[in-house]
Amino acid sequence: MLNGKNLIDGCWVGSDHLLPSADLDGQTFAQATPAQIDEAALAARRDFRAYSGVPRPKRAAFLRQIAQEIDVLGDMITKTAKAETGLPEARLVGERGRTTGQLRMFADLIEDTTYLDQRHEPALPDRQPLPRPDLRLGHRAIGPVVVFGASNFPLAFSTAGGDTASALAAGCPVIVKGHGAHAGTAELVAQAILRAITHCAMPKATFQMVQGSGREVGTALVKHPQIRAVGFTGSLAGGRALFDLCTSRPDPIPFYGELGSINPVFCLPHAVSARGAEIGAGLAAALSMGAGQFCTNPGVTITIKGPGSDTIEAATVDGLKTVGAQTMLTDGICAAYRNGVETLRDLSQDLLQNQQSDVGARRALPALFKVAARDWLQTPQLRDEVFGAAGVIVECTDTAEMLELAEGLEGQLTATLQMDDKDIELAQALFPILEEKAGRILANGFPTGVEVCSAMMHGGPYPASTDVRATSVGTLAITRWLRPVSYQNIPAQLLPADLQQIDRTG
Incomplete structure (x- = not known):
């Protein structure tokens, strides 16, 4: 079923530069050439007006058809x-x-106009000292969008993931840069989307996909003058490089990047005294889930030194000792994890003493470290994200130091409070700090796992993401691919159909 080619303007096209797959025997994938990238961007621009003009019910049917086609190829x-x-x-x-649930969720969303945030200020011709014109505000698709597949979610954050689903729902043609770690999966999902394009008679360049290693293809995509916005989930270094390219263009464009987060868990004293062992066991489970390869992995746990923090530490250690070596997504991710673990080992107390080199290539064991809050605050390397099942327990001397630590945090996707009713005073002191630091705040849970719904915010202040206002999960994600347009005294025949339906008399 795999052809190893790029999907450009409705056709599968190859190139002379073949990239071998490390995991699919004998399979190669054609790296897109500069000419092919140019062709894809021009085709997306050509079909933008046609696709953005497709009535919302038909776009919704298209999204549901994509979900259906993915289900057909599900086992493969x-x-x-x-x-x-x-x-x-x-x-x-x-x-x-x-x-598929995300695709259907956005289909449901666009069958109603609420997401368009339409507004109408009727004309006031008799207003003094000056009359007011008729003003209507709507939101229109921003233009062709580039989406980068994520290493850790080959489906939900990649070819037909949330970025693609929300952009297509908004009326934007999408070009996906397939991730090299799962190029075959990317192609199969692209095949499903192409079938949906054909079935629903959508413009050929509504969706396209290109493959390629390194940064050459990605750089060419974000620099192309026809691209109007970019969605990215990945490393801080890679995302920052692309962000800088987007903002340094002659015509800067939005870059919606999710880059990095250590997702602090604050364990407050009364909760620790009442259920420290339970918190430690939950932390071990959350930290090691999926080899820790989640953007919301709880990388740092903050406690106040004492018997309760000792209980959390012991329970977390006991829980992680039962976790064997786990296969990581790529050799490169595994190597980066091991390097990060070695850095933490050099700078803090190693609570597990797991030897990563003893488990073979692309496999890793969990790691847990402990450090005093003062040292953590004064050592930037301890605050870097280690992508994998590595955590740091930070011990504060008192509540004042816990508050100081919270103030020193960078932007985060999540922040968690493990608290009981008697902790409310400290929680109230922490809460306004955490509201500034994180996009999602949890009480008495762990951040691993993201609910896909209208109330979800999956983003946060930099470096968690590059736009503190944007989410990559949930229905609010569609706003990234829309831009507001105001219409003044425009005849009804010229207005977008949705705005025509607003009562012209107010």
């Missing part, structure tokens, strides 16, 4: 993704369900 997609990523079958089946 799961088999390929398992071979490429090492993720277990159950996880991938669940992720596929999330992917």
Whole structure:
């Protein structure tokens, strides 16, 4: 079923530069050439007005058809993704369900005009000293969008993931840069989308996909003058490089990047005294889930030194000792994890003493460290994200130091409070700080796992993301791909159909 080619303007095209797959025997993938990238961007621009003008009910039907086509290829997609990523079958089946669920969620969303945030200020011709014109505000698709697949979610954050689903729902043609870690999975999902394009008679360049290693293809995409916005989930270094390219263009464009987060968990004294062992066991489970390869992995746990913090530490250690070596997504991610663990080992107390080199290539063991809050605050390397099942317990001397630590945090996707009713005073002191630092605040849970719904915010202040106002999960994600347009005294025949339906008399 795999052809190893790029999907450009409705056709599968190859190139002379073939990239071998490390996980699919004998399979190669054609790296897109500069000419092909140019062709894809020009085709997306050509079809933008046609696709953005497709009535919302038809766009909704198209999204549902994509979900249906993905389900048709479901078993093959799961088999390929398992071979490429090492993720277990159950996880991938669940992720596929999330992917199709997102598509259907956005289909439901655009069948109503609420997401367009339409506004109308009727004319006031007799107003003094000056009359007011008729003003209507609507939101229009921003233009062709580039989406980068994510290493850790081959389905839900990649080819037909949330970025693609929300952009297509908004009326934007999408060009996906397939991730090299799961190029085969990307192609199969692209095949499903192409079938939906054909079935629903959408413009050929509504969706396109290109493959390529390194940054050459990605750089060419974000610099192309026809691209109007970019969605990215990945490393801080890679995302920052692309962000800088987007903002340094002659015509800067929005870059919606999710880059990095250590997702602090604040364990408040009364909760620690009442259920420290329970908190530690939950932390171990959350930290090691999926080899820790989640953007919301709880990388740092903040406690106040005392018997309760000792209980959390012991329970977390006991929980992690039962976790064996886990396969990581790529050799590069595994190597980066091991390097990060070695850095933490050099700078803090190693509570597990797991030897990462003893488990073979692309496999890793959990790691847990402990450090005093003062040292953590004064050592920037301790605050870097280590992508994998590595955590740091930070011990504060008192509540004042806990508050100081919270103030020193960078932007985060999440912040968690483990608290009981008697902790409310300290929680109230922490809360306004955490509201400034994180996009999602949790009480008495762990951040691993993201609910896909209208009330979800999956973003945060930099470096968690590049736009503190934007989410990559949930229905609010569609606003990234829309821009407001105001219409003054425009005849009804010229207005967008949705705005025509607003009562012209107010």
